[in-house]
Every structure is written in structure tokens, then in C-alpha cells.
Amino acid sequence: MKYEVVMGLETHAELDTKSKLFCGCSTKFGSEPNTQTCPICLGLPGVLPVMNKKAFEHSLKAALALHCEISKFTNFDRKSYYYPDLPKNYQTSQNYFNIGNNGYVDIVVKGKEKRIDIHNVHLEEEAGKLVHPETTGANYSLVDFNRAGVPLLEVVTQPDMRSVDEVESYMQTLRNILLYIGVSDCKMQEGSLRFEVSISLREKGSNILGNRVEIKNLNSMKAVLKVIAYEISRQGSLLDKGEDVLMETRLWDDVDSVSRRMRSKEEAHDYRYFPEPDLVPVWIDQGWIDETQATIPELPVDRHRRFVNEYTISDYDAGVLTEDKPLADYFEECVKMSQDSPKELSNWIINDVLRELNERKTNVQDFAISPEMLVELIKIKPTIGSSIAKDVFIEMINTGKTATSIVKEKDLTQMDDVSELDDVVTKVIEENSKAAEDYRLGKKSALAFLIGQTMKITKGKANPKILTEIFKERLSADPK
């Protein structure tokens, strides 16, 4: 492609609080419409909003985790526009003194680190939700204000991203950070995390930014990636024809997979920001910053690096483990308790634990096997063999019992006594003399059959390594 794509992202994340930003109404998702409203979040005359401390602290924490410079003085501004989902006709947001400015996020793309600069991080309130009736000819829309006034964090990047991969990595990294520091549940299907992307193209090697197109209405990461591909081709073909790309806001239509121009009426940006007179400013002193900084856990990208260095697991494995904080915690708890190698533990978690979590649609916090139980299973694995260990693992999930008690109950301890196995082998060779003969004559696959027969008799308990050795010895040394 002869064009370079330049992208920036705006992210909105609903902050995890019990009550709304300025009133005591619940932030619970999915309630009956308009059951979580009051005169404050509906913007009735004469009310006085008071800031939710938790929401402010969450924002400060996010700004610090994104390495922002923290403003000593912050305030809130009214952003005026008329839209039916905004009961006050203005949104309380921050424009002049954001909580955080000039931060960054380190992302990893194909094993390489890249720094994405953050322009600002600020706190604002959510709008309500519009419902458009499907009925043909319906000339109305419906409004639910339960969401109006829910605290919302906005994170704005610089136009630093140059590829779909970078955008994808940024979205996942940011999501992980917000989850790690516990400020948002980031559930995209509930709209708690939303992205807007701005895209422009320019000739490769050019320093001048092309006309920027902003895309809204992206309700999944997949939609973001789809719209980027769409816009690259749409803008590219305009430029190819020598036409201009219009600076505009477009809406993504997920059903038809196209972006469409927003009506200019909706686009008229004249927000007339001015300081919110009903709220007082917030001063953030160094003590408060230090206190908040101390509550930020090790961030995913740092943890990822440490897992590779400290536990010598692969970059890929470290990535999978650190993608989810509870999963990374689970792994580290196992490492702490176990004598087995972190690599072995990581294999179990990535292959077996994750598979079962996915299949059972649950998460590691609710998983039936605690780190302690997994460590015990891996510890006794040599006495039962790998294949039985996998069965015991499933049994543990289904019954909640420990590996040791399952092994005891079902008498699953591996047979690795040579003379005991020898007796079984003698019996198997006698009963399957044809297969034994085939093997002697050079048909290697006959061995697998014989081992299979032995496993049947021993209910899978025979140590396969010792068994193979015995068979090989018997069937070559025996001159019969």
C-alpha cells in the first residue's frame, strides 16, 4: 500500500462504583428502564450534584497507571449539546483541567514493544440510552435514563497507531490495565467499554496529517478492526482518484459492515464549555498521589516481562497468563506452593485449566480446582502417569475432590513394579501370539496394539515407559 494509516483512539470506560457520579442512584446494569433515576441525574432545576469520591479516585488511579502527569488543580466543565439521551442538555465533563495529561501505554506487537502516548485522561458522566422501536412507521424513540450519570472515564491517545495490529494490542492492553487496577469491569457486551477511532491516510514518507475521519458506534473490538480495514480502503480509493477525504464523523453499521456519514446536525460541534458552577474544584496533593500510586498493582506488561525472566516461560505463555489478572495470580500461587517447574505449571494452566474454563464458561475465580489442588495433582502425577492425571483433573472439576482422594478411591496408582508388569505382559503375549509374532517379524505397529491390550487389563494404570521396555526386551530376546 502506498499510504500510511494514522490512527488515534478515544476510549470510554464506565467506572466500577455502586452509585452514580453525582447522586446515590444505582449503576446496576440491566434493570427495568428508568428505575434508577432521581432529580439530580435527570437534571431537574434546583438540584445540587456532589462528586462520588470513589469515581474520582478510580480516575486518578487510571491516570497514574497510564503514566500521566497529574494536575494539581482539576475542575469540571459543562459541555452543552442537545440530544434526547442527555437530560440536562449538557454533559458534566472536563475540558480545561483534566485529571491526567501526557501519559503513555506500552504495547507489544509481534514481540516488539511500542509506546503509545496518551493525550489526556478525564472523568465525565454517561448519557442515557436511546431505544429505537423496530415497528415500521414508528415516529418516536424511547429513552432510559438509568445509565445517565454513571461515572465514565475517557482516555484519549495521540495519533500514534499505524496498523490494525497496534490498535488491537492497544485496546487489549488498555482493557487489561483497567481490569488490573480494578476501576472498570470493561464488559463490552454491556457497553462498559467503548472505543472511537480516528483514521487518516497520508502518502508514505509524508509528515503532514491527512484529513481525519472519526468513527463512532463501535461496540466491539472486532467492529473497530473491521472499520479500520473499511476506512483504509474507502479513503485510499478516494485519494487514488485524486479526491479529498472529508473531515467528518461517521457511524459504523455493523449489520451492513459499512461506515456512514453522520448528519451534520448531529455533528455541529459547538459545545460552549464553561466551568460547572455547581461543583467545586479538586486539588490533588502529592500525598494523595503517593497514596493512590501505592494501590496500583504490577501492570500486565511489567508482569509479562517478569514472568519470562523469573520463571523462564515463553513469551507467548507469559502473555496468555498475564492477560487476565486472576489467571496470573492463580499461576503465581501455584508457583509459590509447588516444587515442579513453572513451565510444567504454566502448561497445565494454559492447556487444561483454560480449556475447561472456556468449555464450562466460567472464570478462574470460580474454578473448582484451587491452586493448591492443582499443585497436588501435578506433584503426584509421576505415580499415576500423564494420561490418568488428565482424567483425574476432569474428575476433580466434576466432584470437587482432591487428586489424592480420587486416586485412592479409584485405586489409580500407576503400576510400575517390573515383576508385576512382567506377569501381565506374559499373559498378553500368550493371548495375542499373532500380534507378538508380527512384531518380531518387523511389524512395528503391533507393539502399540500389545500395549493397548495391556492397558485394557490394567485399566490404564501400567506405566507406559516401563511397559514398552519390557515388551521390547521380551519380543527381541525371546528366541522362540
Added chain:
Amino acid sequence: MDISVKEIEHIANLSRITLAVDEKNIFAKQLTNILDYIEKLNELDTDDVQPMAYATSLKNVFREDELKSSFSRQEILELSPSSANGFFKVPKVIE
């Protein structure tokens, strides 16, 4: 500072109000007068004065993140000109 009729039309549009031609002229003149009056403040030397957005010295006023009961839906919806199925009903907003 002169406020033009065009600016008046823009402000009226943002505020969703319709003005008659003579009203536009009156408001243009009145707003110009108001801004000229405020303009007097520019005669003062404010180089060393920090901009002030708040008249009180209050700062850092918060409430704890605690739930309070919301208003009853019926009571809230009764305040609106139109409602349906627990929703506020408004003129259609998408094309």
C-alpha cells in the same frame, strides 16, 4: 465587539429557538452592548492575576459511594409530556 446577525442565528440554532428577523436585529444589538460593557474589564492589567472560575474557596467536596433510593418511575415519568412502557417517549432521533 460586534455580534452579527449571523452569529445570533448560530446561537439561536444551538439553543433550538426560532427568532423573527426583527428579534435577531434587537438581540444582535443588545448582545453587542453587553459585550462592550464587559470589554471595559480589558482595560485592567491582569497579567499577574490567575483566572478565577469559582467565587467560593471551597474545594474537594465529595460524597461517599453509597446507594440512596431512586425516585419511583411513575413519579418521574409523570413529569414528562409523553412516556411508554416505562420509557420517556421523544420524537424519533434517527433517520
